[in-house]
Amino acid sequence: MREGIRLSDYEHVLGADGEALRELFPAGVARLWGSTPPVREKSEKVTALEERRVGDEVLFYAGKKFVAKARILGLFRNRPLAKAVWGVDDDQKTWEHIMALGDVAEIEVPAEPVLRGLRIPVPLRSLTLVPAEGRRSFLDMVDPSEPSQTGRNDSRPERGPTLGRDDLFRSLSSLKTHIKGQRPSRHKPITLLWAIGRLAAEQDRIVGWETFRNEVGPLLKDFGLPESRVTPEYPFWHLRSSGLWSVEGIEQPPSTPTPSQLTVARARAGLTKDAAKILRRSLARAEAVGLLCSKYLGDVDRxxxxxxxxxxxYTRASGELPDGGRGGGRVPRRSVTSSQPDRDPRLVERIKVMYEHECQVCGSRVETRYSHYSEAAHIRGVGKPHHGPDELSNLLCLCPNHHVEFDRLAIYIDEDWTVRRNSTGAVDYQLKRHVDHVIEQEHLRYHRGLCGRL
Incomplete structure (x- = not known):
């Protein structure tokens, strides 16, 4: 598992599986895991082996802990290969039910909470697989790179070092905002977007009051409610109630401090360390931007x-337009030399051929005079700010209409592969998937985050 095997050393036993394995592991090193044939005709092991699917997650268990995780890239039954790799056991059986694995990572997570979360009896007595559609909740439980997802049940996080990812999104979803003419004030969500933008640009999370006023004040004037006064001191001070924001340099006054008080105190404010740590991650940042825009800024020029x-x-899945503009051409353009993402045309052709130009959403094929037309859509854009990979697992074959709707966040794909209308959440279609097309759920999760769907 750690080292993998060199496929070139096993050419004599790869047989008909050789081409598929070389395609899955182009570097020539394969990570494989296998299972011996079950003893009984019907057992938990038989059921698990029958229900394996490409895209499922595999948990490796030892000493009441999960010690590694991986994703299934391909399924094979090859006794000669298994025997050459692993030999045979005392009963002359070999691990011929082979899974080709990707995204292999060593972890150290107590098994019991995860098993209970997955509704699997404790202690573990059989092979454990997590279906692809449940991968997000599973990763939240075992991914050591994410903050703790467990703990408090309160409506907003306590201040301190224990802020978790779910705490942060609960807070973003429940900002206390003033109501102006039956509409919530936009001051706090605009300020949070400004703060997230600073993180994306790798700028300081804490700024002085003068800098804050000079940068946030014009944003509140241009994008706040028409009936709202421009009061940057309000979000500067009152965002503390979210648990995601800290103010330094000034004691608690009886009411909102005045601009002159903040100036005299040389007050500073910004996201807390824990909130900033979470929002520096690209997935959390995309989800936070999508949530703030969809929940609080529906009629703003996003x-x-x-x-x-x-x-x-962040308003489109493909990222910025190639020239860095907004497509409207409101200012004169000039020719410049720039670098663009180097997309692999072979992948584009491969996805189109795989689906024979049929849209994975609606199934239609656009007919041309001599052939058919379709478009390869990246789920997570390869351009900035998304920086998605140019890989088959990050591609969809779509008709032009659904490409535009997917790119401009009008539709999204749920964990159960249903295609939903973002404005209503209604199911439009069931995504069509080719058996050889492994779609990375994390890319779909990123896209849902841009749509404001957590």
Missing amino acids: DELLERVGLAG
Whole structure:
């Protein structure tokens, strides 16, 4: 598992599986895991082996802990290969039910909470697989790179070092905002977008009051409610109630401090360390931007606002336009030399041929005079700010209409592969998937985050 095997050393036993394995592992080193044939005709092991699917997650168990995880890239039954790799046991059986694995990572997680979360009896007595559609909740439980997801049940996080990812999103979803003419004030969500933009640009999370006023004040004027006064001191001070924001340099006054008080105190404010740590991750940042825009800023010019706060590109799955503009051509353009993402045309052709130009959403094929037409759509854009990979697992074959709707966040793909309308959440279609097309659920999760769907 750690080292993998060199496929070139096993050419004599690969047989008909050789081409598929070389395609899955182009570097020539394969990570394989196998299972011996079950003893009984019907057992938990038989059921698990029958229900394996490409895209499922595998948990490796030892000493009441999960010690590794991986994702199934391909399934094979090859006794000669298994025997050459692992030999045979005392009963002359070999591990011929082979899984080709990707995203292999060593972990150290107590098994019991995960098993209970997956509704699997404790202690573990059989092979454990997590279906692809449940992969997100599973990763939240075992991914050591994510903050703790367990603990408090309160509506907003306590301040301190225990802020978790779910705490942060609960807070973003329940901001206390003033109501102006039956509409919530936009001051706090605009300020948070500005703060997230600073993180994306690798700027300091804490700034002085004067800098804050000079940068946030114009945003509140241009994008706040028409009936709202421009009061940057309000979010500067009152965002503390979210548990995601800290103010330094000034004691608690009886009411909102005045601009002059903040100036005299040389007050500073910004996201807390824990909130900033979470939001520096690209997935959490995309989800936070999508949530704030969809929940609080529905009728704002999002392209203009996000461009102003340094988050240009988050209103579409493909990221910024090639020239860095918004497509409207409101200012003169000039020719420049720039670098663009180097997309592999072979992948584009491969996805189209795989689906014979049929849209994975609606199944239609656009007919041309001599052939058919379809478009290869990246789920997570390869351009900035998304920086998605140019890989088959990050591609869809779509008709032009659904490509535009997917790119501009009008539709999204849920964990159960249903295609939903973002404005209503209604199911439009069931995504069509080719048996050889492994779609990475994390890319779909990123896209749902841009849509404001957590």
